[in-house]
Amino acid sequence: MAADVTPESPAVLPQADARQVMLQKFYLRDASVEAPLAPQIFSRPWQPQVDVNVATNVQSLGDDQFHLVLTVTVTAKLGTDVAFLVEVQQAGVFVVRGFPSEPERAAVLAGYCPSLLFPFAREAVSDFVQKAGFPQLLLQPINFEALFIEHLNRARAEAQGAAPATTAEATTH
Known part of the structure; x- marks a missing residue:
């Protein structure tokens, strides 16, 4: 049953400790493209080895605001020759509040926010x-x-002296 909201009975405000993740602003911070062997590279058969690297950088802006920069670097090679290299830094300002522990907030900033x-x-x-x-x-x-x-x-494995796991690099053929 839904309650009517009138001036005499205002809507119940969310609790101050409610979990919130809000994207306030997103923008293209930096971008570049290089084709070092153009135009000669265009005459070669196109069967590149494509490497994709992804990184994030988070900076606190205070008041539960965070600046996140997602960097995506794509390198395409034909043999040992670089056909192109593209790097994009997509950034966003997020409000992340109501997460009582640092590990929970870190998981939101490293997992959920970059996916947006x-x-x-x-x-x-x-x-x-x-x-x-x-x-x-x-x-x-x-x-x-x-x-x-x-x-x-x-990080846990390295702290315990075990061999590190695989890297966060994707390779496509």
Whole structure:
């Protein structure tokens, strides 16, 4: 049963400690594309080795606000020659409040928030690749939460003296 909201009976405000994640602003912070062997590279058969590297950087802005920069670097090689290199820094300002512990907040900032920015970075990478004269490149979705858990497991293993786990690099053929 829903309650009517009138001036005499205002809506119940969410509790101050309620968990909230809000994207306040997103923007393309920096982007670059290099095609060092153009135009000669365009005459070669196109069967590249594509490496995708992803990194995040989080900075606290105070008052539960955080600035997150998602960097996506894509390198395509034909043999040992670099056909293109595209780097995109997609950024966002997030409000993250109501998470009582640092590990929970870190999981949100490393897992959930980058997943909100990634579609914009993926679109920018695709646009730059095509504008540089290369065939369309569609980056596959990334599970940032799984990468964060992998990072935690690797840090624990290294702290215990075990061999580190795999890296967060994707390779596509």
